[in-house]
Amino acid sequence: MTPLPPTNYEIAQVCLLAGKIMLENGGETYRVEDTMTHVAEGFGISNSHSFVTPTGIIFSIDGPEQTTRLIRISERSTDLHKVTVVNAISRRISKGDLTPQEAYRLLSEIDAANTSFPTWVKILAAAVASGCFLIMFKGMWHDFLPAFVTGGAGLTFLGYFNRLVRIKFFAEFLASLFIGALAFLFVYIGFGHDLDTIIIGSVMPLVPGLLITNAVRDLMAGHFVSGVSKGAEAFLTAFAIGAGIAFVLSFYNGEGMV
Incomplete structure (x- = not known):
């Protein structure tokens, strides 16, 4: 038949x-x-x-x-x-x-299918990437471990805040706020030395790199609605990350004192 x-x-x-x-x-x-x-x-x-x-x-x-x-x-x-x-x-x-x-x-x-990596693998990868980004941005090796811990903890808390708040940008703000506070704590107790490079390395796993790339590629391909909307989403994510770090840095002066 x-x-x-x-x-x-x-x-x-x-x-x-x-x-x-x-x-x-x-x-x-x-x-x-x-x-x-x-x-x-x-x-x-x-x-x-x-x-x-x-x-x-x-x-x-x-x-x-x-x-x-x-x-x-x-x-x-x-x-x-x-x-x-x-x-x-x-x-x-x-x-x-x-x-x-x-x-x-x-x-x-x-x-x-759930083809994503386990949560602990993502956290470990974020921690290693944070330490490597610190070195790439001309940080010192004695700050590798603080950046390693801060980056992994930041991604862990981002997942927690995403489940708790369900508002993406607010969760990213809280995660970056936690990263900044933890980095400052490490510098304050003497475990870390250069606050700037520790923070920069630790927030890199939160940066919307794929979103920015897709926004540019969509704009170049003539998909202006998608390109602009993805660009706006990437901008808001970057703003949330920057605002959380800026809130912490507003309590910090150049000598590392509150």
């Missing part, structure tokens, strides 16, 4: 799920739109349209069975492994290796 051809609704479901996974895990706007278009073309749909913003995706298929779908994006993180896997699935679809049902099943498994 010859299988029935896929419906526009099934194809739209696959395209939206692929776009949702990529956008939620750090994919650029133009890459998300390009992947959705290629997936639709792989299933024989050449008249599809997609409009992607950081908070939502609209996908439409023209024709007798016109289909328009909207999906809301409420949470975003960074997991480039999922973006890579979705790209691999889209290439398999373009080659005709997958049906819409098979592609949707694979994408659903990717969406549900």
Whole structure:
């Protein structure tokens, strides 16, 4: 028995799920739109349209069975492994290796999978990166351990504040405030020496580097709505980090005394 051809609704479901996974895990706007278009073309749909913003995706298929779908994006993180896997699935679809049902099943498994590193690995990586950034910014080796501890503790408290407050920018402000206070405490008791380099190295894991990069790439690709909104989000994050550190430094003078 010859299988029935896929419906526009099934194809739209696959395209939206692929776009949702990529956008939620750090994919650029133009890459998300390009992947959705290629997936639709792989299933024989050449008249599809997609409009992607950081908070939502609209996908439409023209024709007798016109289909328009909207999906809301409420949470975003960074997991480039999922973006890579979705790209691999889209290439398999373009080659005709997958049906819409098979592609949707694979994408659903990717969406549900927890491929991120354990929390302790993230904290350890942030601590090591903080110490390395301190050296890169011409800090002294005797401040490596204070930056190591402060950077790891800062990321730990960021995760805690995110669960407690549920307001991203306020959580980042509190985390940077904690980093500044802990760095000042280390310098005050003599465990650390150069407050500036300890703070700079410790806040680097909080800096929205991927967000800034995606904002610039979206602007260069002509996606001005997404580029400006991502740039504004990066600016607010940087402002929250700077405000938390500035609040601590306002109680500190050049001699390291309150």
